[in-house]
Amino acid sequence: MSRTDGKWPRVACIGIGVIAIVLLAIGVLGLQERTDMNLPSLAAPIALGIGALLLEYTVHTAAIYTPLSTQLQDSLRRTKNLRRILIGALLLVSVFWTTAIVAQQRGDAVAQAFEASLPVQPRAVVYSRQRLEITGPGISVTRLAGADAAFIFRYDGLRPLLHSGGHWFLLPAGWTHDNGATVIILPDTAPSIRVDLAP
Secondary structure, three states: OOHHHHHHHHHHHHHHHHHHHHHHHHHHHHHHOOOOOOOOOOHHHHHHHHHHHHHHHHHHHHHHHOOOOHHHHHHHHHOHHHHHHHHHHHHHHHHHHHHHHHHHHHHHHHHHHHHHHHHHOOEEEEEEOOOOOOOOOOOEEEEOOOOOOOOOEEEEEEEEEEEEOOEEEEEEOOOOOOOOOOOEEEEOOOOOEEEEEEO
16 A cells, blocks of 8 residues: 555544534533523534544544554553443533434424413403402403302403313413513312303
8 A cells, every 4th residue: 555545544534523522512512502592403413423433433433544553553442431431421422412402492482372362362260259369471360340249250261272180270461471470370170269261
């Protein structure tokens, strides 16, 4: 083999190795710089997984196609299993991290869709014998006439989120992802409370 023939495998290994290191660096930086302010990106976990595979491929290719010293070859053979374990661990991190980001993105998309549809959701009107601690953007309370009425207070400006386990989960009509309005939970079996749905 000529010197020219041996040059290109070394150049290719160096190039792939540099790409692998850059991708691993992107993945590590992504792990360190995760914030709750922005929607997470899939670039970092994908870069981590691809970088790990490319690095092992570079080492494997270099051991076969480039001339290495006997000491270095022995070192690569001794660390083969350890490298494979580390690569497998990085790939698992990459897969779980990617899955978590996809789940978060889908959850955020569902929340945004619900927020956009909130004004056209059915109205929930709450009647109560006692004043309830129901507050939030868009909620109004009316004291009904008649001291002997079955219910004295009426709460408007609510939207049903869920009915489960014998409870109503309601949101203020002015709820948004950013205003911090809390979910209102009311029992549907209490005789002092009634929840009606209206178009």
